[in-house]
Amino acid sequence: MLSLPRLAALFSLSLAALASLPAGADEPRYNQIALRAEVSQEVAHDRMHVLLYSEAQSSDPAKLAGDITRTLNAAVDQARKVKGVTVSLGSRNSYPVYDEKGQKITAWRERAEVRLESADFAALSQLTADLMSSMKMGGMDFAISQATRKQHEDALLKEAVAAFKARAQLATEALGGKGYKLVNLNLSSGGFPQPMPRMAMKGMALMEASAPAQDIEAGTSQITLNADGVIEVEMP
Missing domain, CATH: 3.30.110.170 (Protein of unknown function (DUF541), domain 1)
Incomplete structure (x- = not known):
């Protein structure tokens, strides 16, 4: 085993050798x-996207819900018959309508959506036109x-x-x-x-x-x- 003085001498020699090299040579x-x-x-x-909706108001919430459901079912059935059109249901919600004082419920209002999508713009445009006899358009947009x-x-x-x-x-x-x-x-x-x-x-x-x-x-x-x-x- 090397003594401490011998190790110190070798370490000093190594440092001296490194210092003798040109700084940054070939680097x-x-x-x-x-x-x-x-x-x-x-x-x-x-791709073409169309949002249709049915919205109505009635003092009878059960009748209102039934009317909206029948309108949606008819729209979905008609859309399914058109080749190349994808149909899905969107949001559906109902809320009370109050009197002028805001204390008594006088009626209920409900809205439900149907979403249509297709690469056949002509077919979806015609379907949209046909469905708007019973529904309203909420929006139309296009995408890739x-x-x-x-x-x-x-x-x-x-x-x-x-x-x-x-x-x-x-x-x-x-x-x-x-x-x-x-x-x-x-x-x-x-x-x-x-x-x-x-x-x-x-x-x-x-x-x-x-x-x-x-x-x-x-x-x-x-x-x-x-x-x-x-x-x-x-x-x-």
């Missing part, structure tokens, strides 16, 4: 930079299906990576670097619908009276793919 110097690249594409909506969104996101992925590489090279050149290496890269998607004009109340009233099938302009949404990453720039 590249790196600077880390966070970058983002973004690519996007306008994609047409391929999950399958379509994934398809376009996959196509944008290569573009996002290529855009990130181009930006990384540009940043390297701006700093006067001789190269870079990728530290990490994260890919994320996003998107938002473009503004669409909403149907005016006057138009809805006319639609309820005559029930024509509405011409559909579904609009588009912007699908975006972001490439966020960090690079290390090698300086000369």
Whole structure:
């Protein structure tokens, strides 16, 4: 076993050898930079959603509930007969109506919803028009299906990576670097619908009276793919 003085001498010799090496010899110097690249594409909506509702008021809550139920059942039965249309029930609620003093219940009011969805805009538009003889429209909107969104996101992925590489090279050149290496890269998607004009109340009233099938302009949404990453720039 080496004595303490012998170990101290060897340790001092090692430190001296390290100190004799040139500082930073052949060691590249790196600077880390966070970058983002973004690519996007306008994609047409391929799903149509319609919200219809039945609302009524009566002093007899049992009769009111029965009338609403019959209206809903008829709407659901009619919607199920249209190929390609998905139908589901939305919210349903009832609440009391009070007199002017707010002390006595004079009637009950109930509202129930039916939700319709389809990729066949013409069929759903006609079904909506037919159902509005007994129901009212609560809203209409359009969206991109999950399958379509994934398809376009996959196509944008290569573009996002290529855009990130181009930006990384540009940043390297701006700093006067001789190269870079990728530290990490994260890919994320996003998107938002473009503004669409909403149907005016006057138009809805006319639609309820005559029930024509509405011409559909579904609009588009912007699908975006972001490439966020960090690079290390090698300086000369």
